[in-house]
Every structure is written in C-alpha cells, then in structure tokens.
Amino acid sequence: MLNDETLKALIEAVIYVAPEPVSLDALVKSLEGEDRERVKAKLEELVAEFQRPEHGMQIRPVAGGYQFASKPEHHEVLRKFVKSLKPPLRLSKAALETLAVIAYRQPVTLPEMDAVRGVDCAGVVHTLLEKKLLVTAGRKNVVGRPILYRTSRDFLVHFGLKDVGDLPSLKEFEELARQALGPELEWEAQAPSSVEGHPGAARAESPQPMESSESSSETEAPGGSAPPAGKPEH
Numbered sequence: 001m002l003n004d005e006t007l008k009a010l011i012e013a014v015i016y017v018a019p020e021p022v023s024l025d026a027l028v029k030s031l032e033g034e035d036r037e038r039v040k041a042k043l044e045e046l047v048a049e050f051q052r053p054e055h056g057m058q059i060r061p062v063a064g065g066y067q068f069a070s071k072p073e074h075h076e077v078l079r080k081f082v083k084s085l086k087p088p089l090r091l092s093k094a095a096l097e098t099l100a101v102i103a104y105r106q107p108v109t110l111p112e113m114d115a116v117r118g119v120d121c122a123g124v125v126h127t128l129l130e131k132k133l134l135v136t137a138g139r140k141n142v143v144g145r146p147i148l149y150r151t152s153r154d155f156l157v158h159f160g161l162k163d164v165g166d167l168p169s170l171k172e173f174e175e176l177a178r179q180a181l182g183p184e185l186e187w188e189a190q191a192p193s194s195v196e197g198h199p200g201a202a203r204a205e206s207p208q209p210m211e212s213s214e215s216s217s218e219t220e221a222p223g224g225s226a227p228p229a230g231k232p233e234h
Contacts, residue, residue, distance in 0.1 A: 002034065008042045012059075020157060021065025063156040063163075098124045099133065100173055103155070103164070107137040107148035125149065133158065 002010070014030055015022050027043065028036045043066065047059045056074055059066050070078055091099070101116050102108055113121040128134045132154040139145040151164065161167065 002031070004042065007031070007034065007039070008046055011039065011043055012046055015059060015066050016068055018067075021062040021067040023065040026065070061162055062160060063153050067157075069160065092124075094119075094121075094124045095128060099128060099151075099155075100170075102128075102134060102149055103151050103167055103173075104170070106150040106164070107140075108150075109140050109146040109148055111146055113149075 010031060011027055014027060018026075024036070024040055024043065028034065028039050031039060043059075047066070049055070050058045056070060057068050058071050060069055062069075097117055098113060098121050101113050101121075105112070105116070110121060110125060113125070125134065132152055134149050134155070135152045137148040137150040140148050155161075156163065167173070
C-alpha cells in the first residue's frame with residue numbers, strides 16, 4: 001500500500017497527463033492494489049487543495065471525470081498569453097448556429113435544424129460529426145425515420161461542461177459565439193423560442209470559452225484535453 005503523499009502525487013500526475021477527464025474507476029484501476037474509498041478520499045483532498053488561492057490550477061469534474069484546468073479569475077491573462085503565441089482556430093458562424101440549435105433542442109433531426117435555421121444544415125452537421133462534437137442518437141419515430149443528433153461527450157469536454165444541464169443561458173451562448181467569431185462578425189441566435197424549457201436556457205453559469213473548432217482558446221495540458229475553464233499548456 002502506498003503512503004498518503006505518494007498516493008496523492010500519483011493521482012495528481014495521472015489526471016495531469018490524461019488526454020481526457022479521468023474517472024474514479026480509471027484512477028483505481030491505474031493504482032493497482034489501492035482501496036477505492038482511499039483513492040476517492042485522496043482525490044477529494046487534492047481537489048480541495050487546488051481550490052486554495054495560491055494555486056493557479058484546479059481539479060474540476062468534467063463529463064464524469066476529473067481534469068486539470070486554470071481558474072476563471074486568471075482567464076484574461078491566460079487568454080492574452082495564448083493569443084500571443086498563435087492565432088486561435090474558430091468554429092464558423094454556421095457551425096456555431098447549428099451547434100446551438102442541437103445543444104438546446106437535442107435530440108434533433110436534420111429537417112428540424114433546417115427549419116430553425118432556414119438553411120440546409122447537412123454540410124455543417126457533417127463537419128460537426130467529423131470534429132466529434134455530435135453523435136447520432138437513433139431515429140425519430142415519424143414518417144421517413146430521420147436520424148436524430150445530439151451533442152457528444154467530446155462536446156462536454158471541449159466546452160468544459162459537466163453535463164448538458166450546465167449549458168449557459170441563450171444570452172450567454174450568444175456572447176460566447178460573438179467572442180468566438182471575432183468583432184468583425186455578429187452571431188444572431190436562430191429562433192430563440194426553440195430553446196425555451198431546456199435546463200440550460202434558464203441557467204446562469206460562468207461563460208465557457210468557445211473559440212476553437214479544434215482546440216480551446218485556453219491552453220491545454222500535454223494530453224490535449226480542452227479546458228474551457230482554462231487549462232494552461234505546460
């Protein structure tokens with residue numbers, strides 16, 4: 001059995017190097033011979049320790065696991081630093097609009113997306129599927145049985161959400177989209193009434209950066225997991 005200091009150090013290291021959020025089960029499996037409850041207790045101690053103000057990083061729950069991320073109060077400095085290194089890659093206006101429709105109405109069919117946006121969304125949906133931000137969710141039980149789409153686990157990881165209930169309000173989403181598109185473009189929400197009733201529509205969570213279609217505007221740990229709560233590169 002490992003001593004307390006070594007066990008905590010290993011848990012910290014595993015979470016740091018992991019490309020995706022690490023679940024408690026994965027931690028226990030990687031630490032062979034260690035009791036699950038003991039691993040859980042040490043993980044909770046680490047989470048509490050990194051919440052202290054002397055740490056620039058935090059360990060936070062994301063998509064069923066735990067991930068290192070920088071703290072929201074440091075985002076502005078980190079954002080400026082990252083942008084000084086390389087220009088951010090961004091989702092297109094069409095991709096953001098379509099992603100918003102899917103996120104707040106999921107599961108949703110392609111004809112329903114077309115009706116909300118007023119344009120053919122097939123090409124954009126194909127792109128979002130390639131980027132693994134969407135997955136199929138079966139077929140709708142109507143004439144023609146169209147395919148249903150929903151956001152993926154990668155979507156949660158990319159935008160730093162614990163689950164879809166953590167989606168920001170529509171107003172916050174619009175602001176995030178404007179930031180992602182840049183000042184030269186304006187993003188207008190399509191059919192705002194279509195998202196009413198969704199748990200995220202009334203939620204006022206802290207905004208999460210949505211700048212990159214391939215990497216977050218915040219920096220990443222060596223594993224490459226996206227840190228909308230702000231995960232700095234090392």
